[in-house]
Amino acid sequence: MNTDNVLHQRAGRVEVITGCMFGGKTEELIRLLRRTSIARQKLIVFKHANDSGRYDPVQLASHCGGRLMATPVHTVAHMRQLVTDDIEVVGIDEGQFFEEELVGFVRWLRLTGRRVIVVILNQTFTGDPFPGPGSALLAIADNITLLTAVCSVCGEPAGFSQRLTGGKDVVQVGEKKDYDARCILHWNPDGAPTE
Numbered sequence: 001m002n003t004d005n006v007l008h009q010r011a012g013r014v015e016v017i018t019g020c021m022f023g024g025k026t027e028e029l030i031r032l033l034r035r036t037s038i039a040r041q042k043l044i045v046f047k048h049a050n051d052s053g054r055y056d057p058v059q060l061a062s063h064c065g066g067r068l069m070a071t072p073v074h075t076v077a078h079m080r081q082l083v084t085d086d087i088e089v090v091g092i093d094e095g096q097f098f099e100e101e102l103v104g105f106v107r108w109l110r111l112t113g114r115r116v117i118v119v120i121l122n123q124t125f126t127g128d129p130f131p132g133p134g135s136a137l138l139a140i141a142d143n144i145t146l147l148t149a150v151c152s153v154c155g156e157p158a159g160f161s162q163r164l165t166g167g168k169d170v171v172q173v174g175e176k177k178d179y180d181a182r183c184i185l186h187w188n189p190d191g192a193p194t195e
């Protein structure tokens with residue numbers, strides 16, 4: 001390891017929080033980041049800007065209502081610009097929406113002694129690996145937290161995102177009315193289930 005790159009006198013690490021929709025991934029990110037702020041570590045939190053076009057910090061809201069301020073960005077290059085030398089912890093929500101370059105960026109953050117916590121949706125609603133940087137992030141992670149949701153039909157642990165509305169666009173941003181969580185028995189990978 002090239003120690004010239006190490007800005008902080010500690011070993012960097014990459015932690016991935018993953019699973020299906022409504023599994024509490026963002027809630028877990030908020031919980032972990034709150035602990036680092038109590039420890040007075042300097043942190044920055046990003047979320048994908050999607051099409052909002054906004055760059056002002058926004059509240060990172062989980063489906064469960066937890067909140068933390070995050071900076072919306074469209075690109076990995078923009079995140080890189082905003083990580084100043086004093087930053088010790090980097091949180092990234094909605095990592096699956098970023099380009100493949102996210103993997104190299106996360107590895108660089110680790111190499112420079114930072115703790116990185118990335119949230120990724122692991123599968124599309126068809127059960128395929130989510131396209132983009134997610135699979136590689138799982139491969140390079142030091143720690144992976146796989147969260148399950150609760151099946152909306154039977155109440156058992158759920159690992160699949162059920163599409164409830166029409167369309168096959170994989171990257172459609174999830175809203176409660178468009179998706180819910182299902183176990184393998186109640187999940188229909190073809191999309192909208194019968195009424």
Ligand SMILES: [Zn+2]
Binds near residue numbers: 182184185
């Ligand atoms: Zn079920």
